[in-house]
Amino acid sequence: MTVTDAAIEKIKSMIVSGELQPGDRLPVEKVLAAELGLSRNSLREAIRALTVLRILETRQGAGTYVTSLAPSLILDAVSFIVAFHDPKTALEFLDTRRVLESEAAARSSQRMTPEDLDRLGMINADLHALAAAEVFDSEAFLRADKQFHRVVAESCGNSALAALVVMLGGQTEPARMLRVAFSDEVAAQAAREHDGIVDALRRRDPDRARSRTAAHILNLEDWLERELDKR
Amino acid sequence: MTVTDAAIEKIKSMIVSGELQPGDRLPVEKVLAAELGLSRNSLREAIRALTVLRILETRQGAGTYVTSLAPSLILDAVSFIVAFHDPKTALEFLDTRRVLESEAAARSSQRMTPEDLDRLGMINADLHALAAAEVFDSEAFLRADKQFHRVVAESCGNSALAALVVMLGGQTEPARMLRVAFSDEVAAQAAREHDGIVDALRRRDPDRARSRTAAHILNLEDWLERELDKR
C-alpha cells in the first residue's frame, strides 16, 4: 500500500462517512498534504485518480470539490473503462446490454410523457433521413442512434439502470469498427426496428417494448458477430 | 485539457489501437515522459489514474504493465466507484441487480455442472448453519452469501454479465449498514430462499431459477427499504 493509495482511501472514507459532502471543497493541496502526512506530489496523484473517477473535480485557481456523486456521473467513468475491450468482449457487453435495455424499455413504456414520445419520434425521423441520404454518414447516424437509446433508457425511472445501459451502449472499441462497416442498409433496418419500439412505447405496452427492444439488439449482435467472422 | 489528461488519452489510444497489448511493459517513466512531452510528475498522475482503473499495473523496481483487461478486472474498479453512493441509490443498484442476476441464474441453470451444484449446496448448507448458530456472525454470513451469488453468476457464460452482477452485489455503502441491522431471522429466510434457487438450478429449469432469484432479491429490496424507513 503506497502513501498515495492510503490518501485515496482516506479521502474516500471522508466522503463515504459524510465528513465531506457533495459540493464541499477540500482543503488546499498544501494543507491537505500536511494533514494526511505526504508530499504535495503524491497527494496530487490521489486527487487525480479520484478526478478521473468523477468523484472529485478540480478547478485551477478555485479549488477541489466533491462532485454530486450522481450515478450517471459516476458510471460515466465506467464507459471510459469499457472502451478498452476487444471485439469478443464487446459481444458480451452487447448481450448484457440487451438484458438491461429491454427491461428499461418495458419500464419506460409506463412512464414516458407525450413530449418524450414526440422527441423520440423526431430522433427516429432523423435516423430514417440519415439512412436514406445520398451519402451515408455513419458517424452522424450512430450518434443519433445513441441518442435514441439514451432517451428510452433515461425514462425508466431508475437512474442506475439507465446509466448502465448508456454505459454499455457507449464507445466500445468495435463501435469504431462499426463506423466503417456500417452500411446504409443496416441503418435503414435499424430505423425501422426503432419504429416498432416507438409504437410499443406509444401503446404503453411493456411486453411489446421489451420484445421489440430485445429483438433490435439481438439483430445488432448478429450483425456484429458476422462482421467479426469476416476478419 | 491538462497535459496529464492528454497523457491519459495518449496511453489509452496506444492500448485501444493495439500498440500496447495486455501484458506489455510501458517505457520507463523518464523515457515515456520525454516521448509524451511532459514532466515525470505529471506522467505519474496519468499512470496512477489508469492504475486505479485497473488498466495499468505498476510494480516498484519492475516496471509498469498493461493488465489483462479482463472484464472482471475492469468492473472490479467499478465496485470501488459504486461504494460512494447513498442508501437511496443503493436501492436502485439492487433493483438493477435483480434484473441482471435473475437472467444470469436462468442461463446458469442450463450450464452448471454437478460439481458446481454440489459446491453451491455446500455453501448454502454453511449459510443455514451460520444462521442457526448460537451467536449470529453477520459478517461471516454476508461473506458466504456473496460467495453463493458469485458462483451462480459466474456460471452464466457471459463474463461481463457475471462481473456486473458481482459488482452490484459488492460493497455498497448500505452493505455496511446491513451488517449491523442484519438479523439471524432474515439470514435464515435468505438461506431458505437459496434452497429454492438451488432446486431450480438442479432441475435445470430457467424459468424457476429466474423467478426464484428475482423474488429473493425483491425480498432483500423490501427489507432494505424498511430499514431505510426506520431511520
Add this chain to the structure above:
DNA sequence: CTAACGAGATTCATCGGGTCAATAGTCAGC
C-alpha cells in the same frame, strides 16, 4: 554442472522546492 548467493543496475515511490496560469475577492472610479 547446478543452484544458491550477492553486488550492482534498473525502476518505481516519494519528497521538497519552485514557476506559471486561472480564478475569485477586493476596492477604486464612474
Add this chain to the structure above:
DNA sequence: GCTGACTATTGACCCGATGAATCTCGTTAG
C-alpha cells in the same frame, strides 16, 4: 449601484534528488 483593474489564492506543471523494491548476472559452493 455597477464596472473593471488589481491582488491574493489555488491548482497545473516542472526540475532534481533520495529511498526502496526488483531484476540481472557473475560468482561460488555443493
